[in-house]
Amino acid sequence: MTCSSSSVIPRRVLIPIDKSEHSERALKFYFENTMKPNDHLILFHSIELPSMPVMAMGEAGADEWARMMRDEKNKAESLKAQYEKLVEDEPVTVEFEATDQNHKVGENACKAAKEKSANLIVIGSRGMGKVRRTVLGSVSDYILHHAHLPILIVPPEHRPSKSRQNSITSMTSASSKTSVSSKTSTSSR
Structure with missing residues (x-):
């Protein structure tokens, strides 16, 4: 049985993004090496929740927390505009997804991939060594071990x-x- 190209279901590709060069490198690698013309791209950003001490959560603390949340959401909108420019000439459909569910970016990305029925996750790696990755954690490492779909991890450029x-x-x-x-x-x- 053969399928015509018009009946092909678009591949759904999730790319976690932030303001880092690693996210842009992952997007560039995707466009240059793995993009297919009918792909649907999901640019995913996990908003960083401000942390506030429990004692500061009086009325003034709540107001401050609300202000910090507005700032983070504004940063997310700015990031969306930046990435919209990067993808505007590409032959893919694009959606931007931002969440502020918790502090765990990898967990949020895996959940978004499942909810959005992604077929592939493309993510940039910072290239940390074992010790730093163990102490600080690694979003790409978390996704690799918890997302149940193909993952493409784009390493940093090798610099001697x-x-x-x-x-x-x-x-x-x-x-x-x-x-x-x-x-x-x-x-x-």
Whole structure:
């Protein structure tokens, strides 16, 4: 049985976003490497809930908390506008989903993926080592272990360490000098 391209159900791709370069890198990787023309893109943002001490939750504390929530929602709207510009020329349909359910971004992303019937999650990784990931937690690690659908984790660009970069520069300089001296000795013959 063959299906015509017009009857293909669009793939639903969830990309968690924030103001980081890692989110933009994940989106760029998606467009350059995995995008399909009929995809439906779900740009998901987990709003950071302000934390307030329990004792500060009197009337003044409640007003302050409400102000901080408005600020976070305004930041989410700004982020939406930023990403709308990044996707405006792409052949996909897009929706923006923001939630303020709890402090756990990975948990919120997994829940949104399930509720939105996502077929794929594309997420940027910060590239933390084991110790930092264990202490700080990792959203991509959480999603990898708790979302029950395919996950594409986009690692940070590989940048050699300064000591490695210096040794590469030294090797390149030595190589240049060698090729220059061999040309000189060849032309003097």
